[in-house]
Amino acid sequence: MHLRAPWAVHVIGAGLAVSVLAGCSEGTSPQEAAPTASPSTASPSAPTASVAPLAPGEVRIAGEVDKPYTLTLGDLRSRPQVSVRVEYTSAKGRQKHTYQGVLLHDVLKDAQPRFDTSRKNGQLRGIVAATGGGDYRAVFGWAELDPGFARSRVLLAVSEDGKPFEAAEGPRLVVPQDTRGGRYVSELNQLWVGTVDPLVDGTPGSARAGG
16 A cells, blocks of 8 residues: 555646646637736836926926925015126027026025035035926036135026016026036026035945936
8 A cells, every 4th residue: 555655646646737738728828828927017116206297487406405495487586686797609609698586506505405514615525417408407516606615696597688587488597607608507497416425436325416
């Protein structure tokens, strides 16, 4: 009996296997059988943080700041205004305009950038990326904007030559010290503040222009 039992088990197992195979051949074909879930569909992906879409004329201030916020053309117009006369060269030739708006430094300062105050002049490690229509982007060093280090008056302009910008047009970044208009970012929608440390030192984190 002890010698015949294993053979009986094998016979039964073989019979079950034949039955299963027969059922598959008589039922659905391999193409019709339910597909096996791939790793990407078997388990849900990790949730990602959603960013609210911006309406025309809105600007998001984000990055390495304690108080990220979004402002509108109306918000900018309600702040103290500064006027600058500029001359620069663009693809359309020589330009001369008078712009009115708010100092960029004041807008960024309200977001409270997280500069390392334990380092001497830690804010000089700061950078600002301005993004406009068509994902156009220009970068500034913090010292270019800080009145404690530079005499520049970079503006978030709300009007040009007395004509207010429509929501689809503005605000516009105006850089009086530049001789070319490459950093005059139109349809401005994002200002990202960070530091060069992650790039230079290879420290954890990345200097992304997303928020």
